[in-house]
Amino acid sequence: MEGMYAFCVGLLTACGVFLALRGRSFSVVVGLTLLSYAVNLFLFASGRLKLDGAAVLGESEQYSDPLPQALVLTAIVIGFAMTAFAVILAMRARADLGNDHVDGAIPPQHNDTSKKSGGSQ
Amino acid sequence: MQHLSIFPILIPLLFGAIMLLPPISRDLNSQRICSIIGTLFLLISSAVLLYQISSDGVQVYALGGWQPPFGIALVADRVSSLLVLLTSFLAFSVMLYAIAGKDKGGAYFHPLFMFQIMGINGAFLTGDIFNLFVFFEILLIASYALLIHAGGKQKTQAAMHYVILNLIGSSLFLFGLGILYGTLGTLNMADMAIKVGQLENGTATLAKTGALLLLVVFGLKAAMLPMHFWLPRTYASASAPVAALFAIMTKVGIYSIFRVYTVIFGEHAGELENIATPWLWPLALLTISIGSIGVLASPSIKTLSANLVIVSSGSLLACAAINTEAATSAALYYMVHSTLASAGLFLLADVIARQRGKAEDRIVRSRPFIQPRLLGFAFAISALALVGMPPLSGFVGKIMILQATQSSVQTMWVWPLILIGSLGALITFSRAGTTLFWRHNGSISTDAEPAKFTEILSIGLLLFASVVLVIFGGYVSEFTQLAADHLHNIQSSAYNLLPGVTQ
Numbered sequence: 001m002e003g004m005y006a007f008c009v010g011l012l013t014a015c016g017v018f019l020a021l022r023g024r025s026f027s028v029v030v031g032l033t034l035l036s037y038a039v040n041l042f043l044f045a046s047g048r049l050k051l052d053g054a055a056v057l058g059e060s061e062q063y064s065d066p067l068p069q070a071l072v073l074t075a076i077v078i079g080f081a082m083t084a085f086a087v088i089l090a091m092r093a094r095a096d097l098g099n100d101h102v103d104g105a106i107p108p109q110h111n112d113t114s115k116k117s118g119g120s121q
Numbered sequence: 122m123q124h125l126s127i128f129p130i131l132i133p134l135l136f137g138a139i140m141l142l143p144p145i146s147r148d149l150n151s152q153r154i155c156s157i158i159g160t161l162f163l164l165i166s167s168a169v170l171l172y173q174i175s176s177d178g179v180q181v182y183a184l185g186g187w188q189p190p191f192g193i194a195l196v197a198d199r200v201s202s203l204l205v206l207l208t209s210f211l212a213f214s215v216m217l218y219a220i221a222g223k224d225k226g227g228a229y230f231h232p233l234f235m236f237q238i239m240g241i242n243g244a245f246l247t248g249d250i251f252n253l254f255v256f257f258e259i260l261l262i263a264s265y266a267l268l269i270h271a272g273g274k275q276k277t278q279a280a281m282h283y284v285i286l287n288l289i290g291s292s293l294f295l296f297g298l299g300i301l302y303g304t305l306g307t308l309n310m311a312d313m314a315i316k317v318g319q320l321e322n323g324t325a326t327l328a329k330t331g332a333l334l335l336l337v338v339f340g341l342k343a344a345m346l347p348m349h350f351w352l353p354r355t356y357a358s359a360s361a362p363v364a365a366l367f368a369i370m371t372k373v374g375i376y377s378i379f380r381v382y383t384v385i386f387g388e389h390a391g392e393l394e395n396i397a398t399p400w401l402w403p404l405a406l407l408t409i410s411i412g413s414i415g416v417l418a419s420p421s422i423k424t425l426s427a428n429l430v431i432v433s434s435g436s437l438l439a440c441a442a443i444n445t446e447a448a449t450s451a452a453l454y455y456m457v458h459s460t461l462a463s464a465g466l467f468l469l470a471d472v473i474a475r476q477r478g479k480a481e482d483r484i485v486r487s488r489p490f491i492q493p494r495l496l497g498f499a500f501a502i503s504a505l506a507l508v509g510m511p512p513l514s515g516f517v518g519k520i521m522i523l524q525a526t527q528s529s530v531q532t533m534w535v536w537p538l539i540l541i542g543s544l545g546a547l548i549t550f551s552r553a554g555t556t557l558f559w560r561h562n563g564s565i566s567t568d569a570e571p572a573k574f575t576e577i578l579s580i581g582l583l584l585f586a587s588v589v590l591v592i593f594g595g596y597v598s599e600f601t602q603l604a605a606d607h608l609h610n611i612q613s614s615a616y617n618l619l620p621g622v623t624q
Contacts, residue, residue, distance in 0.1 A: 020289060025281070032288050039295040046303035068302065071251060075295055078258045082288050085265060089277075089284055092269075096277040102285060104278035 001049060009045070012038035023107075025090035025100045032086060036079035043072050125173060126182045126197035128166040129205045129242040132159060137235030152231045153220040159235060160213040167209040171202045175600065179607070181248070181618050189248065189619055190312035196248035196618060199604035200453065204245045204376055207457050208369055210586070211464055212238045218468050218579035219362040226271025226360060233270075237263035237366065244373050248618065250301070251308045253377065254294050257342075261287050264370065267363045268355065275358040283355045286341060286348075294338040300331030314384050314615040315622065318391035325392040332386050336397050339381070342374030344434045346408045353415060356427035361471030364423070365464035365583075371430055372456050375437045379449060379608065382441065389611045401442035406538055408435030413542040416549050422470035422482040422557075425549055426463050429507055432542050433459035436522055439535055443525055449605035451521035454598055458514040458590055462506040465583035469499055472576060473557065478566035484553045489561040491571045497558050499580055504550040506587040509543045514590035519543065521598065 012034050019031025047065030055066035090100065097104040136159030145151045174180060174197055182195040197205075216234065224230040240260025247253050265287075268280045302308055304324050305316045320328055341348040352371070356364050382397040390396070412431035419425035433455070440452035470482045473496060480487030490496055502513070509515035519539060526532045590597055607613050616624050 016292075020285070028285055032285070032292070035289065035292040039292045039299070043295055043299045043302075046299040048303075067308075068299075071298075071302070074251075074255065078255070078291070081262065082258070082291065085262065086284055086288060089265070089269075089280060093277045093281050096274050102281055104274070104281065 001051075005041070005045060005049060009038050009041050012041070023101055023103070025093060025102055028102055029083065029086050029090055033083055036075070036083065040072050040075055040079070043075055044068055046071075122173075123180075123182070125166065125170050126180045126195050126202075126246060127184075129163060129170065129209065129246065130195075130239055132163045132166060133235040133239040133242065135159075136162075137232040137239065140232045140235065141229075149225070153224070156216050156231045156234065157213075157220065160209065160216045160238075163238070164206075164209040164213045167202070167206040170197060171206045174199055174202045175603075179613070179617065190307050190309035193252050194248040194309065194618070195246045196311075197246055198614070199600065199607055200376075200379070201245045203453060203457070203600065203604060204372070205242050207460060208238060208241050208245070211366065211369055211460060211583075214579045214582045215362045215365045215464065215468070217575045217582070218365070221573040221576045223271075223360055223362050223471075227269075229266070230270055233263045233267050234362075234366070236260075237267060241369060241373060245376060248310050249308050250310055250313065250381075251298055254291070254298060257294070257373070258291060260370070260373065261291070264363075264367065267366070268359050270363055271360045273358075275354075276360075279351075279355045279358040282351050286351050290338045290341045293334050297331045297334035297338065300327055300334070304328040304331065309619075310380065310385060311615040311618040312622075314387070314389065314611060315619070317385055317393055318389055320392060322392075329393055329396055332381070332393065332396055333400070335381060336378070336400060339374045339377045340404070343371050343378065343438065344374075344408070344431050345438060346404045346411060346435075349408065349411070349431055349434075352431060353424055353427040356430060356467070357421070357423040361468050364426075364467040368430060368460050368464040368467065371434050372437075372460055375434065375441070375452070375456065378438070378441050379452070383444070383449065383608050384611070384614045387444075387609070387611070395444060398442055398444055401438055402534075405435050405438035405442050406534055408432075408438060409538045409542050410435075413538075413545040416542070417545045419549060420483055422473060422484070422553060423467065425484075425553065426466040426470060426507075429466070429546065430459075430463050432546070433463065436519075436539060436542075439539075440522055440525065443527060443531060443535075445525065445527060446602070446605045446609050448522070448525035449608055450598065450601040451518065451525045453601040453604055454514075454521055454590075455518035457597075458506070458518045458587065461583050461586045461590075462503060462515065465499075465580055465587075466503045466507060468576070468580050468583070469496070469503055472496065472572045472580070473500070476566065476569040476571075477557075478569065484556050486556060486560045486562060488563050488566045488569075490558070491565055491569050493558060495572070495577065497554075499584060500554060500557070502584045502587070504554060506584070508546045508550055510547075512591060514587040514594075517591055517594050517598075 016031045016035035019027045047068035050064045053062045053064035054060040055064055057063055094100045099106050140152050140155055180197040184193045237260055240256050243256035265284050269276045304327050305313050344352045386393050386396050412428055412435050415428035437452050440448040474482040476490045477487045506513040506515045509519040526535050
């Protein structure tokens with residue numbers, strides 16, 4: 001279970017970082033969302049992964065740590081609000097600046113090859 | 122009064138919430154009155170808190186009655202109460218400036234301003250590292266909205282970078298916290314400081330990863346070298362009162378570095394002893410150099426003050442790298458000075474920009490001012506303070522930093538960089554001053570408006586603080602010395618905050 005879990009968190013983080021490094025605001029926002037998912041799962045795992053463990057004492061044979069669950073809840077709320085803000089800001093930037101590049105201007109393309117490969121999107 | 126230490130968080134929260142509700146939310150004038158009263162209350166309660174802390178010692182406020190390390194605790198010690206007072210004073214002065222008309226640009230300026238102050242004060246006061254994250258988010262989300270206050274292309278462009286960078290920073294913060302909680306099993310900073318010494322081998326390496334991730338986050342807030350590129354554009358494009366309030370935001374990052382890497386990962390951290398120091402040294406020195414280059418290359422006063430913020434961040438990081446009581450004390454003094462002085466310059470740049478027609482605050486030949494004497498004196502005082510010339514507080518602050526260097530190697534690196542940085546600032550300020558005030562042509566611009574009374578009062582207060590910091594320099598440096606001793610002594614900064622735990 002731990003290996004699978006760690007792999008999922010790692011994959012989400014890697015995808016999130018890759019997308020956050022892209023040049024268009026849409027993929028950056030998606031990247032930030034993936035990063036916040038990864039972070040929520042990661043925080044949840046910081047209290048150790050346990051099966052059949054209730055967060056309330058005396059409900060089950062072994063109990064699980066309730067604090068990471070509270071932290072994840074806080075992180076979800078904050079992450080959600082921040083993503084909403086980032087989406088609105090990206091739309092505002094699209095309207096104000098006339099393009100959806102994070103720098104506010106599309107970098108000049110020097111030759112056709114870079115266009116075909118789609119490199120500097 | 123035992124509840125005094127939560128007042129700096131509650132007052133802005135309450136006033137911000139009241140201003141969101143009708144009838145006050147509909148009327149700008151009553152919002153202005155409300156803001157001034159709110160920040161004045163805040164100023165008084167922070168001053169009383171500081172007085173009480175310095176006479177009675179540290180106050181631990183257990184929220185909801187849950188005793189630390191299990192509940193969230195607010196810790197008001199000398200360091201945090203000094204910075205809370207600094208924030209309140211800055212907020213009051215900047216609000217005086219904003220009510221003269223800068224708050225008209227967009228809705229909700231006053232509530233957002235209050236929430237931002239609440240976040241900053243909370244970050245200074247909290248004793249719980251996850252709570253620190255929460256207050257960081259509060260101050261950030263208010264700052265995102267404040268940054269695009271009054272709109273415009275430049276602001277949207279700057280806000281885009283600022284928001285994305287800080288969102289990534291928040292994710293890293295949570296990753297770091299997750300690792301630290303997983304290894305230490307606690308989030309109370311005092312408890313972490315005690316437990317971190319017991320870590321061994323694998324766990325210690327893991328905790329080190331978490332701690333260094335946090336350094337990246339705090340470095341991003343504090344504009345440490347590779348993460349400083351957002352700062353000049355963001356600060357230069359923000360509207361004047363917002364930029365002036367942002368002057369304290371980098372200091373929140375610096376404060377967190379001091380708190381986390383002196384108390385938790387300080388001298389008593391066993392295998393993780395002083396883990397940030399080898400990273401802080403080169404980055405601090407490079408930050409000072411790149412900031413100084415930026416200062417020399419600044420085309421306008423706002424960019425100049427933004428670059429000066431980077432230089433001051435670098436100097437403060439150098440103090441964190443020296444990592445002694447004397448350096449921390451110097452850093453605290455310099456932090457107060459540089460926040461107030463750079464906020465003053467941001468406001469002054471706005472007044473200058475409004476009186477010069479199209480040239481705005483760019484350092485080029487342009488129309489003369491309506492109030493050349495007033496602005497000239499204010500500019501000269503602010504330049505003296507920021508360059509670090511006697512008799513103002515910049516001089517005292519820089520001397521304290523220079524004296525704090527320990528070995529000859531440290532002296533060899535820190536002295537030339539700080540002194541050359543000051544020389545760079547001196548050159549740019551003299552270039553700017555001569556161009557702005559002596560080389561003008563044409564007549565006075567027709568759309569120029571003279572500075573209003575509250576604006577002059579606000580800038581005057583901020584500049585006068587620099588003089589006060591020198592006149593009462595003995596008391597202030599004595600206080601910062603005690604604060605630094607408190608921070609470096611694990612008995613007072615960790616064991617005393619937890620009931621029933623002894624060394």
